[in-house]
Amino acid sequence: MKAQLSKEDLLKAYRKMREIREFEDRVHVEFAKGTLPGFVHLYSGEEAVAVGICEHLNDLDRIASTHRGHGHCIAKGVELEGMMAEIYGKKTGTCGGKGGSMHIADLDKGMMGANGIVGAGPPLIAGAALASKLRKDGSVGVVFFGDGASNQGTNFESMNFAVTLDLPMIFVLENNGYAESTSTKYSAKVGSDNIADRARGFGMPAVTVDGNDFFAVYEAAGEAIERARKGGGPTFIECKTMRYFGHFEGDAQTYRPKDEVKNARASNCPLKRFAAAVTSAGLVEAAELEAVDKSVLDQVEKAVKAAEVAPQPDLDALMTDVYVSY
Amino acid sequence: MARKIMFKDAINEAMRLEMERDKSVILLGLDVAGAAGTEQQRDAWGGVLGVTKGLYPLFPDRVIDTPISESAYIGAAVGASACGMRAVGELMFSDFMGVCFDQLYNQAAKFRYMFGGKAVTPVTIRTMIGAGFSAAAQHSQSPYSMFAHVPGLKCIIPSNPYDAKGLLAASIADDDPCVFFEHKALYTMKGEVPEEHYTIPLGQANVIQEGKDVTIVALARMVQFAEKAAKKLAKDGIECTIIDPRTISPMDWNAIYSSVEKTGRLVVVDESYDLCGVASDICGHVAQNVFGALKSAPQMVTAPFVPTPFASNLEAAYLPDANKIEAAVRKTME
Ligand SMILES: Cc1ncc(C[n+]2csc(CCOP(=O)(O)OP(=O)(O)O)c2C)c(N)n1
Numbered sequence: 284m285k286a287q288l289s290k291e292d293l294l295k296a297y298r299k300m301r302e303i304r305e306f307e308d309r310v311h312v313e314f315a316k317g318t319l320p321g322f323v324h325l326y327s328g329e330e331a332v333a334v335g336i337c338e339h340l341n342d343l344d345r346i347a348s349t350h351r352g353h354g355h356c357i358a359k360g361v362e363l364e365g366m367m368a369e370i371y372g373k374k375t376g377t378c379g380g381k382g383g384s385m386h387i388a389d390l391d392k393g394m395m396g397a398n399g400i401v402g403a404g405p406p407l408i409a410g411a412a413l414a415s416k417l418r419k420d421g422s423v424g425v426v427f428f429g430d431g432a433s434n435q436g437t438n439f440e441s442m443n444f445a446v447t448l449d450l451p452m453i454f455v456l457e458n459n460g461y462a463e464s465t466s467t468k469y470s471a472k473v474g475s476d477n478i479a480d481r482a483r484g485f486g487m488p489a490v491t492v493d494g495n496d497f498f499a500v501y502e503a504a505g506e507a508i509e510r511a512r513k514g515g516g517p518t519f520i521e522c523k524t525m526r527y528f529g530h531f532e533g534d535a536q537t538y539r540p541k542d543e544v545k546n547a548r549a550s551n552c553p554l555k556r557f558a559a560a561v562t563s564a565g566l567v568e569a570a571e572l573e574a575v576d577k578s579v580l581d582q583v584e585k586a587v588k589a590a591e592v593a594p595q596p597d598l599d600a601l602m603t604d605v606y607v608s609y
Numbered sequence: 610m611a612r613k614i615m616f617k618d619a620i621n622e623a624m625r626l627e628m629e630r631d632k633s634v635i636l637l638g639l640d641v642a643g644a645a646g647t648e649q650q651r652d653a654w655g656g657v658l659g660v661t662k663g664l665y666p667l668f669p670d671r672v673i674d675t676p677i678s679e680s681a682y683i684g685a686a687v688g689a690s691a692c693g694m695r696a697v698g699e700l701m702f703s704d705f706m707g708v709c710f711d712q713l714y715n716q717a718a719k720f721r722y723m724f725g726g727k728a729v730t731p732v733t734i735r736t737m738i739g740a741g742f743s744a745a746a747q748h749s750q751s752p753y754s755m756f757a758h759v760p761g762l763k764c765i766i767p768s769n770p771y772d773a774k775g776l777l778a779a780s781i782a783d784d785d786p787c788v789f790f791e792h793k794a795l796y797t798m799k800g801e802v803p804e805e806h807y808t809i810p811l812g813q814a815n816v817i818q819e820g821k822d823v824t825i826v827a828l829a830r831m832v833q834f835a836e837k838a839a840k841k842l843a844k845d846g847i848e849c850t851i852i853d854p855r856t857i858s859p860m861d862w863n864a865i866y867s868s869v870e871k872t873g874r875l876v877v878v879d880e881s882y883d884l885c886g887v888a889s890d891i892c893g894h895v896a897q898n899v900f901g902a903l904k905s906a907p908q909m910v911t912a913p914f915v916p917t918p919f920a921s922n923l924e925a926a927y928l929p930d931a932n933k934i935e936a937a938v939r940k941t942m943e
């Protein structure tokens with residue numbers, strides 16, 4: 284199994300997934316206390332997608348994220364403390380408290396931002412990929428988007444654009460079955476149930492993988508990214524996954540079957556599946572994973588404590604950063 | 610006395626009554642019913658804040674959940690309306706208008722003129738505006754002046770439940786394309802609303818109170834802030850007239866001019882920006898048309914020219930409020 288991943292790689296991937304899970308579960312708890320401002324969309328349950336893809340990327344590679352962006356940020360290497368402080372609207376946040384949950388960005392890490400506009404990412408990453416291609420630096424652009432977002436014209440246009448210009452771009456569809464309360468079955472009627480089939484029609488390789496299986500995502504991404512780095516053009520990867528919380532915090536979720544999430548957590552959790560796979564193959568000891576769990580819990584606790592006591596932005600910040608010069 | 614209901618329920622009621630009265634009225638939008646394609650009960654959401662909840666069970670064929678494809682469904686609302694329907698398209702947040710603007714800007718707005726007066730496009734777009742929820746730069750804007758800049762579109766901006774119901778009914782019944790802006794902070798505001806159908810003419814301002822010293826023109830949520838400021842100023846003997854234009858295209862210029870002719874002073878309050886915005890536009894028109902009546906320079910109270918910040922302290926500083934309005938009024942009195 285997965286010989287190309289060293290023990291160090293495996294532990295790193297697991298740690299990233301655990302960081303996402305604990306970060307999101309904690310934000311869920313803090314939001315319920317009423318201490319967090321704004322809209323929050325959580326990524327718990329979808330960890331294997333962001334991490335399975337981003338483990339192949341470096342800081343030169345660009346990603347664009349969505350409203351559900353915390354997981355992509357963490358997977359791309361954005362610091363937890365800054366992210367937590369941003370969600371709290373504090374001066375020490377990744378964006379100085381000006382963006383919040385839906386706009387966390389860290390351009391130095393190649394993270395071009397969570398996004399409040401569904402479907403905004405694909406054209407932006409087409410541009411990132413075009414820049415990569417012209418600079419010939421071997422970097423790639425990766426856009427994450429949901430099943431709902433797959434219905435935006437921007438996505439269809441970008442698929443054609445990427446194929447036309449042969450761009451080093453990866454379309455990563457996070458198909459979690461819902462766009463808000465609307466089922467994918469209603470809004471994306473593709474004969475096969477696989478939205479990836481649309482992409483094939485645009486003339487690019489397209490695969491559908493089990494998005495809760497880190498190794499499936501990792502392998503598909505590896506192939507696609509290598510092809511893109513070598514000038515082989517775009518690829519579309521559909522990852523079937525599940526979000527564990529509501530569309531946003533506060534969503535009553537009456538549109539979901541009662542035990543959908545409970546069952547998924549029990550039998551299809553990406554972290555549990557990863558742990559079972561690597562321990563049963565004797566690649567990593569259970570105790571080593573537990574040590575990661577504990578260390579991540581501490582890390583998240585520290586991030587929350589730091590965010591709580593951090594100051595709000597200075598009022599001068601209201602008027603800065605609109606332009607470079609004006 | 611009529612019963613008191615919330616702003617969002619007034620909108621729901623106007624939708625329901627129009628759909629009952631006119632079978633050609635349809636509603637298109639994201640999760641306007643909810644749970645489409647699932648095995649659970651439909652009408653799970655009624656829009657992201659529940660404004661249209663309860664309509665789907667009454668009109669299952671005419672309350673239509675759409676894919677997240679604003680160009681397609683807002684455009685389809687326009688197209689269907691040009692073909693005999695009276696479609697209401699719900700653009701969840703007005704911030705999303707960038708995705709579908711052409712369908713309003715170059716299509717709905719221009720059909721009638723370009724086609725030599727032959728087209729009728731009675732579409733209504735309902736959409737949310739407003740800051741104050743830490744929703745940051747892409748979910749807090751009030752971009753109505755961008756729509757008002759387009760000949761062929763009408764822009765409606767209610768400030769209370771009574772107006773919301775009457776103006777929405779008028780917008781839907783109107784034969785021109787209407788963009789109807791709902792401030793999300795007003796959704797839970799309660800006010801007296803008659804149960805029966807009624808309309809408020811588009812282009813008719815509401816003079817909320819009359820005072821001899823200063824004319825305050827305010828829109829949407831800003832009306833409340835203006836009232837608060839006026840109360841405070843009244844204690845110091847400064848009497849304010851407050852005018853809510855209710856629609857900014859058409860604009861009730863006469864109401865504003867005749868008030869400024871009486872008071873000689875003008876303060877315009879707008880949650881949007883001053884540059885090329887409603888506030889600067891009103892000041893400009895007043896300067897051009899009733900300059901002789903002015904005793905002091907008109908003042909604008911608007912958001913500063915920056916995107917809406919996330920942090921709550923920055924957002925509070927960003928928004929116009931009663932104190933800023935009070936200061937502007939005092940300035941006109943100097
Ligand atoms: C242009 C635009 N339309 C609508 C919305 C409101 N909205 C935010 S998230 C969302 C659902 C997105 O579904 P999907 O793409 O499947 O992502 P998921 O939430 O499942 O991760 C909608 C409709 C938006 N933010 N932007």
Ligand SMILES: [Mg+2]
Pocket residue numbers: 429430431457458459460461462463
């Ligand atoms: Mg989805």
